[in-house]
């Protein structure tokens with residue numbers, strides 16, 4: 562029986578339509594192909610084939626842009642937005658415009674070509690998370706940027722053009738629409754109830770348990786009630802924090818454990834599917850001319866989280882035209898498969 566469900570965070574409706582009782586094996590996921598590639602610019606030893614590194618997690622006494630690193634951050638060779646110049650906001654008639662300034666960086670997660678994030682040790686995943694934190698904190702000092710979005714494309718079907726494990730970040734002079742929707746709705750919720758909507762949601766998920774995928778002392782992973790996609794999974798910190806980058810170092814290791822566990826469950830259950838994930842954190846709150854108190858309540862309103870989406874289905878005409886997603890796997894079923902997979 563199909564159902565329409567509404568996401569309490571974004572007010573977005575989805576159609577949960579498990580009409581065919583799909584099992585994980587019914588998805589023809591093209592698993593992310595693996596080949597060894599001596600010419601790969603992200604492999605250790607090929608540092609000269611990439612733009613100069615911004616920062617890296619390096620062994621002592623190794624030089625930048627030489628081997629001896631564990632995580633390496635470089636500017637994207639083909640950036641979507643350019644780092645130079647001013648934002649230059651302007652209007653042309655009813656059209657709003659600004660210059661395409663921003664930052665577009667690549668986080669190379671490991672020196673080893675054939676090691677996926679799910680297979681890495683928690684300590685090595687922690688270094689990737691350290692890189693995210695470091696870059697967000699640095700780019701937040703730039704008052705041109707309103708938002709810094711960290712994301713990962715794994716597998717060709719998820720948009721990865723190079724198979725060497727990497728994630729990316731893009732800093733933008735605007736707050737992206739989907740994040741803004743979450744931000745403004747969670748602010749409205751806090752204004753009304755003086756409670757965080759994500760904390761409330763997590764509390765409810767933990768008490769019902771039917772959509773929980775994994776939990777440890779500090780993090781919870783669950784399939785959201787109004788999942789847009791089969792096996793969509795969110796990771797939230799149990800403690801209320803508005804920004805990812807403020808996560809203390811000792812707590813980050815538990816996040817690494819949670820991320821590894823969830824990615825491993827997806828890999829086992831769905832035969833190493835392509836996936837995307839995105840880190841949703843608070844926007845850049847640096848004060849700027851004319852906006853001295855930009856989002857002064859953000860600390861209370863918002864709760865950072867990671868959204869993971871395996872790429873098992875394609876968006877078709879109805880989704881494109883309506884923004885209404887049809888999900889053939891109920892989140893309760895998906896969570897059950899993932900819970901029982903290991």
Ligand SMILES: [Zn+2]
Pocket residue numbers: 598601602603604605673674725
């Ligand atoms: Zn490589």
Ligand SMILES: [Zn+2]
Pocket residue numbers: 757758759760761800801802863864
């Ligand atoms: Zn919260």
